[in-house]
Amino acid sequence: MRKIILSLLALSLGLTIIAGGSALAAAKGDPLAAWKPAFDPSGAEYTYLLSNVSHPVIEGVGFGYRLRDAVWEKSNGRLYVDFRPLSQLGGEKDVIRKLKMGAIQGMMSSSVAAANVADRLGIVNLPYVVDTFDKLDTFRNDPELWQPFANAAKDIQVVDITGYGPYGWATTTPVRSLEDAKTVNFRIAQAPVNTDFYKAWGLKFTVMPWPDVPQALQTGVITGLDHTAIVCNITKKFTVAKYFTELDYAQGLFVHLTNKRWLNKLPQDLQQILLETIAEESAKTRERTKEQQAKQIAAAKEAGVEFITLPAAEKAKLAELATPVYEKWGEKIGQAYLDKVRTTLGK
Numbered sequence: 001m002r003k004i005i006l007s008l009l010a011l012s013l014g015l016t017i018i019a020g021g022s023a024l025a026a027a028k029g030d031p032l033a034a035w036k037p038a039f040d041p042s043g044a045e046y047t048y049l050l051s052n053v054s055h056p057v058i059e060g061v062g063f064g065y066r067l068r069d070a071v072w073e074k075s076n077g078r079l080y081v082d083f084r085p086l087s088q089l090g091g092e093k094d095v096i097r098k099l100k101m102g103a104i105q106g107m108m109s110s111s112v113a114a115a116n117v118a119d120r121l122g123i124v125n126l127p128y129v130v131d132t133f134d135k136l137d138t139f140r141n142d143p144e145l146w147q148p149f150a151n152a153a154k155d156i157q158v159v160d161i162t163g164y165g166p167y168g169w170a171t172t173t174p175v176r177s178l179e180d181a182k183t184v185n186f187r188i189a190q191a192p193v194n195t196d197f198y199k200a201w202g203l204k205f206t207v208m209p210w211p212d213v214p215q216a217l218q219t220g221v222i223t224g225l226d227h228t229a230i231v232c233n234i235t236k237k238f239t240v241a242k243y244f245t246e247l248d249y250a251q252g253l254f255v256h257l258t259n260k261r262w263l264n265k266l267p268q269d270l271q272q273i274l275l276e277t278i279a280e281e282s283a284k285t286r287e288r289t290k291e292q293q294a295k296q297i298a299a300a301k302e303a304g305v306e307f308i309t310l311p312a313a314e315k316a317k318l319a320e321l322a323t324p325v326y327e328k329w330g331e332k333i334g335q336a337y338l339d340k341v342r343t344t345l346g347k
Helices: 002-018 023-027 059-074 092-101 119-125 133-141 143-150 192-201 210-219 229-234 260-265 268-302 312-321 323-333 335-345
Strands: 046-051 079-084 106-110 156-171 185-188 204-207 224-228 243-246 251-259 306-309
Touching: 046 059, 046 092, 059 079, 059 106, 059 156, 059 251, 059 268, 079 268, 092 106, 092 251, 119 143, 119 192, 119 251, 119 323, 119 335, 133 143, 133 156, 133 251, 133 268, 133 335, 143 156, 143 335, 156 229, 156 260, 156 268, 185 192, 185 210, 192 204, 192 312, 192 323, 224 229, 229 243, 229 268, 251 260, 260 268, 268 306, 312 323, 323 335
Parallel strands: 046 079, 046 106, 185 204, 185 224, 243 306
Antiparallel strands: 106 251, 156 224, 156 243, 156 251
8 A cells, every 4th residue: 555655646746747737736745736626515415426546637537627617517516526536536446346336426447447347348448449539439429339338337337438548568679560579578457358468469468556567667577568658658657668669459548437326316407417518528538638649749759759650560460369359358248249349440
């Protein structure tokens, strides 16, 4: 626990400096002071407690505060979105448990953790399925693709989705081919889907909690990181890993989960305000994420990070090697649904 707290404090300090206006807040000991509400929420009739593990300087996370302010205004102060980023309510597995119990009402879960809620949610982690910003928009806006995903869990509703950019490899040595990749020890997330396709790819990997990554990268325990350019630049991973191979095999996502029982008990007018505002702000945030992606890549390049585009033939090889994973997860997700998503979005 002490290691996690220290890691979060160090991450918060670095991120608040990037955030500009938050730097002073960090110096005063409150990394989230810049995001305090401009209103007094104590008079709210209802509270929507919403969790996330990351920092709001990431646009897909900052969504939570924009949602808070918009819902407060539209509900005339009746509904307060109490957004708690930076793991204030615990790690993702613990928060998922609390969400199922109803101890909290909402969670913006990382897509890698969301598969622990329902196997079907793992579809967005499969390589080269929902892998681009355009495919993500199509997936979200096509009811035939979205509704089976949104209704995948019994007690939890998927209400929308935001993100943190396309996945690639941040490495300490350049990776221009699959042969280069075989010399790297990659850190991957604690997610069964990711473990399966890294095994299929024949690559060396270490499953590691995020708070352990900085030290492991600095000491050479790992020499590569499976993550997005936005997160790698904002969290200073590029100070050690000076190369980024753009695989673009999946979008890093925050899957917005809501406790169904709580949602159904919310007065109809407030329920409508909440869901409509989540949809509006999520769509805006997906556009903001595209802009943040471009800005963070530009900043990283200016700082000396080399960006490498993996050749199309190599990407095709990764998809081919993942065939057993598509088959295994097709059984869990529903083969007909997986086929429909892949066909509609384009293989």
